[in-house]
Amino acid sequence: xxxxxxxxxxxxxxxxxxxxxxxxxxxxxxxxxxxxxxxxxxxxxxxxxxxxxxxxxxxxxxxxxxxxxxxxxxxxxxxxxxxxxxxxxxxxxxxxxxxxxxxxxxxxxxxxxxxxxxxxxxxxxxxxxxxxxxxxxxxxxxxxxxxxxxxxxxxxxxxxxxxxxxxxxxxxxxxxxxxxxxxxxxxxxxxxxxxxxxxxxxxxxxxxxxxxxxxxxxxxxxxxxxxxxxxxxxxxxxxxxxxxxxxxxxxxxxxxxxxxxxxxxxxxxxxxxxxxxxxxxxxxxxxxxxx
Amino acid sequence: xxxxxxxxxxxxxxxxxxxxxxxxxxxxxxxxxxxxxxxxxxxxxxxxxxxxxxxxxxxxxxxxxxxxxxxxxxxxxxxxxxxxxxxxxxxxxxxxxxxxxxxxxxxxxxxxxxxxxxxxxxxxxxxxxxxxxxxxxxxxxxxxxxxxxxxxxxxxxxxxxxxxxxxxxxxxxxxxxxxxxxxxxxxxxxxxxxxxxxxxxxxxxxxxxxxxxxxxxxxxxxxxxxxxxxxxxxxxxxxxxxxxxxxxxxxxxxxxxxxxxxxxxxxxxxxxxxxxxxxxxxxxxxxxxxx
Numbered sequence: 001x002x003x004x005x006x007x008x009x010x011x012x013x014x015x016x017x018x019x020x021x022x023x024x025x026x027x028x029x030x031x032x033x034x035x036x037x038x039x040x041x042x043x044x045x046x047x048x049x050x051x052x053x054x055x056x057x058x059x060x061x062x063x064x065x066x067x068x069x070x071x072x073x074x075x076x077x078x079x080x081x082x083x084x085x086x087x088x089x090x091x092x093x094x095x096x097x098x099x100x101x102x103x104x105x106x107x108x109x110x111x112x113x114x115x116x117x118x119x120x121x122x123x124x125x126x127x128x129x130x131x132x133x134x135x136x137x138x139x140x141x142x143x144x145x146x147x148x149x150x151x152x153x154x155x156x157x158x159x160x161x162x163x164x165x166x167x168x169x170x171x172x173x174x175x176x177x178x179x180x181x182x183x184x185x186x187x188x189x190x191x192x193x194x195x196x197x198x199x200x201x202x203x204x205x206x207x208x209x210x211x212x213x214x215x216x217x218x219x220x221x222x223x224x225x226x227x228x229x230x231x232x233x234x235x236x237x238x239x240x241x242x243x244x245x246x247x248x249x250x251x252x253x254x255x256x257x258x259x260x261x262x263x264x265x266x267x268x269x270x271x272x273x274x275x276x277x278x279x280x281x282x283x284x285x286x287x288x289x290x291x
Numbered sequence: 292x293x294x295x296x297x298x299x300x301x302x303x304x305x306x307x308x309x310x311x312x313x314x315x316x317x318x319x320x321x322x323x324x325x326x327x328x329x330x331x332x333x334x335x336x337x338x339x340x341x342x343x344x345x346x347x348x349x350x351x352x353x354x355x356x357x358x359x360x361x362x363x364x365x366x367x368x369x370x371x372x373x374x375x376x377x378x379x380x381x382x383x384x385x386x387x388x389x390x391x392x393x394x395x396x397x398x399x400x401x402x403x404x405x406x407x408x409x410x411x412x413x414x415x416x417x418x419x420x421x422x423x424x425x426x427x428x429x430x431x432x433x434x435x436x437x438x439x440x441x442x443x444x445x446x447x448x449x450x451x452x453x454x455x456x457x458x459x460x461x462x463x464x465x466x467x468x469x470x471x472x473x474x475x476x477x478x479x480x481x482x483x484x485x486x487x488x489x490x491x492x493x494x495x496x497x498x499x500x501x502x503x504x505x506x507x508x509x510x511x512x513x514x515x516x517x518x519x520x521x522x523x524x525x526x527x528x529x530x531x532x533x534x535x536x537x538x539x540x541x542x543x544x545x546x547x548x549x550x551x552x553x554x555x556x557x558x559x560x561x562x563x564x565x566x567x568x569x570x571x572x573x574x575x576x577x578x579x580x581x582x
Contacts, residue, residue, distance in 0.1 A: 019437030023457070028446035029437060080403060085395040104376040105449045108399065109442050112371065112406060116436030119410045123428035134421050137414035137428070145407030146310030146320060151400050155319035158396050166314070 007060070008045045011068035012036055015121045019113070031102040031110040032117075035075045040093055043205065043276065044179045045071045050272060051183030051194055054265030058187045062132060065125020066182040069118040069140055074175055076114035077150050079107050086157070087227065094222035115144070129188070136185050143178035150175050157233065167234055168206040169199065176202025193261045200256035201273065207249045208280035210236040214245075215282045246285060253277040298351070299336045302359035303327055306412045310404065322393040322401040323408075326366045331384055334496065334567070335470045336362045341563060342474025342485055345556030349478045353423060356416020357473040360409040360431055365466060367405035368441050370398050377448070378518065385513035406435070420479070427476050434469035441466050448524065458525055459497040460490065467493025484552045491547035492564065498540045499571035501526040505533060506573045537576060544568040 002010075016036060020029045045067030052063035082089040082097040083104065090100045099107035122140060126133040143149045153171025156162040180198030181191035210228060214237040218225045228235035236245040257270045278286050293301075307327060311320045336358030343354035373380040373388040374395065381391045390398035413431060417424040434440045444462025447453040471489030472482035501519060505528040509516045519526035527536040548561045569577050 021438050024438030025443050025446035025450055027449050028443060032437065076403075080399055083399065085399065103449065106446065108371055108374065108376065108402075109446050109449075111399075111403065112367075112442045113436045115403060115406045116432050116440070116442065119428060120432035120436065123425050123432065126425055130422055130425050133424055133428075134414050134417055137410060137424075141407050141411035141414065145404045145411060146323065147312050147315030149407070151403045151407065152316050152319060155316040155397065155400050158318050158394065158400075159316055 004046055004049045005042070007049065007064050008042050008067050008071065009039075011064040011121070012039070012071060015068055015072065015117055018120075019117060027102055027106050028109055028113065031098050031106040032113050034101055035079045035098050035110055035114060036072065038093070039071070039075075041279075042071060044074055044175055047176065047179040047198065047201070048183040048186075050265075050269055051180045051189075051197075052187045054263060054269055055184050055187035055189030059129050059132070061127075062125045062129055062136075062186040063183065065121050066136060066186045067179075068125075069122040070175060070179050070182065072114045072118040072121065073140070073144050073150070073178075076111045076118070077154065077175075079114065080111040081154060083107055086154070087231065089223060089227075091218075091223050118144075132185060132188065135191070136182055139178055139181045139185065139191060143174040143181075148174060162234060165203075168203055168236075172206035172209070173199045173202030176205065197256055197259040197261075200252055200259055204249055204252035204256060204277065205280060207236040207245055207252060208277075210238075211242065211245050211249065211285070212280075212282055213237070214242060215285060220282065246281075249277075249281070295337055295340045296333070298340065298355050299333050299358050299362065300330075302355040302412070303330070303362060306359055306363065306408055309411075310408060318393055318397050319400055319404065322389050322397040323404050325392055326370045326389050326401055326405060327363065329384070330362070330366075332570075333362060335365055335466055338467065338470040338489065338492070339474040339477075341556075341560055342471045342480075342488075343478045345554060345560055346475050346478035346480030350420050350423070352418075353416045353420055353427075353477040354474060356412050357427060357477045358470075359416075360413040361466060361470050361473060363405045363409040363412065364431070364435050364441070364469075367402045367409070368445065368466075370405065371402040372445060374398055377445070378522065380514060380518075382509075382514045409435075423476060423479065426482070427473055430469055430472045430476065430482060434465040434472075439465060453525060456494075459494055459527075463497040463500070464490045464493030467496065488547055488550040488552075491543055491550055495540055495543035495547060495568065496571065498527040498536055498543060499568075501528045502533065502536050502540065502576070503571075503573055504528070505536075506576060511573065537572075540568075540572070 016033050048067040048070055049063055057063060079098045081087055082092055083099055089097050098110055122136055145151050148170045150171055156167040177195050177198035180194035184191045184194045213228050216225055236248055240248055257273055260266045260269050307324050339358040339361055340354055348354055370389045372378055373383055374390055380388050389401055413427055436442050439461045441462055444458060447458040468486050468489035471485035475482045475485045504519050507516055527539060531539055548564055551557045551560050
């Protein structure tokens with residue numbers, strides 16, 4: 001039987017391959033592939049497939065397409081966030097960032113191509129259930145663009161004043177919300193009852209990211225450490241201190257667990273959530289949360 | 292009765308307004324609006340509505356959504372093409388380019404938000420005919436992303452070698468093709484018979500752009516003149532000379548006229564084409580083509 005991991009990687013590889021026939025610009029296709037393969041934890045697409053499973057997984061192809069679309073959007077945002085005008089990050093996932101490897105122009109275009117590819121994958125995946133497509137597209141667009149998707153979240157870094165929860169909710173929470181909503185929609189389920197689960201989990205993930213940034217070194221992170229402080233970015237650790245941020249993280253994970261709708265898959269999903277929450281923290285801090 | 296111009300501007304304004312509720316990041320929404328309003332000639336959305344009309348315009352709301360989606364993609368490509376790492380253009384449509392007015396970070400994000408908005412508008416416009424959405428999305432994605440949409444076309448500027456027709460076909464022709472195909476699809480018509488018309492017209496438009504770049508001054512253009520030569524970009528004038536480029540343009544317009552499928556609206560559309568072709572050239576060169 002195919003694992004969720006296999007389904008996600010196959011869907012991503014198929015999407016990349018469709019963009020790489022003879023005649024495509026070779027540097028751009030290489031930059032796009034570099035942005036997607038090998039990936040990180042693929043937490044958003046895993047979340048999408050887990051919710052689709054909890055809703056009966058009535059169209060696995062559409063769930064795979066939704067999962068891939070969300071991950072492609074996430075990869076696009078990483079490529080653009082790493083650009084010299086934002087984080088100027090030379091390293092991502094332990095190797096050269098896209099603009100370091102292929103130049104700034106290819107990185108701008110790779111992000112653009114990935115956003116387009118996300119919608120393309122979704123449309124192609126809806127062949128069996130085309131009537132599910134409009135709502136899936138609407139969610140993907142809302143959670144990505146204006147007024148409060150991940151692009152809007154990133155834009156708060158350009159504003160003179162920003163409230164930390166608004167910023168994190170848009171920058172990270174929105175794509176987690178999309179993962180749960182699209183998982184439900186791809187299976188013909190109701191997105192609204194799943195949104196809060198995704199939002200809490202996304203907020204927890206962002207706080208864990210802030211904690212790792214402050215508490216891990218570059219080797220553990222696969223990218224430079226302590227970037228939030230260096231760049232003066234809003235961060236849960238800057239606002240609450242390390243101990244406060246850990247307590248906040250724990251509270252958010254609890255909220256996420258409570259937001260899982262009751263049903264045949266809810267126990268599995270809560271177990272998955274708590275295992276994942278442990279994995280998100282630096283090893284030496286895990287015991288504190290587990291206690 | 293609403294003119295095509297009114298339909299296009301209203302659809303664009305409605306799309307912008309949906310992204311601008313209280314709580315949206317104000318600099319980004321301003322940058323996005325700056326990129327779209329006021330527009331240029333809106334030639335692509337006009338083309339889309341003209342083809343929808345020729346196909347019976349059975350869903351005007353979907354035709355408007357298609358037209359707006361194409362124009363939003365076009366605006367996104369202008370914002371990113373103007374960035375310092377590409378053309379480094381300080382002026383566009385007679386005023387500050389987006390990155391000059393709002394900074395490079397907002398310009399990157401504005402382009403991203405516009406790409407997402409294009410798909411969002413399309414999905415929202417398909418409420419009456421959702422079964423037309425998958426094909427419309429597929430065309431919009433194909434003509435925009437990899438392997439040969441406008442993003443791929445722009446990427447040829449990063450490659451060491453490029454054939455001029457491939458570059459122009461992808462960079463400009465593809466969105467013109469989308470305009471004709473999506474005009475047909477939004478009315479329930481066949482996209483394939485319209486594609487060549489859009490492709491020829493797009494190629495003609497790109498050649499006219501090269502001619503204007505070489506033969507007009509900055510005031511006439513609303514942006515710096517002679518950029519192709521300055522930046523060493525592929526150009527029909529560089530390859531064929533001004534007289535050769537004019538003859539090439541004339542030939543392409545003729546091909547476009549011949550590619551209009553015969554039907555009730557074909558005579559109108561050919562007349563529109565030849566009027567538009569005159570408008571594309573610098574005034575002092577028009578007589579040569581009309582002769």
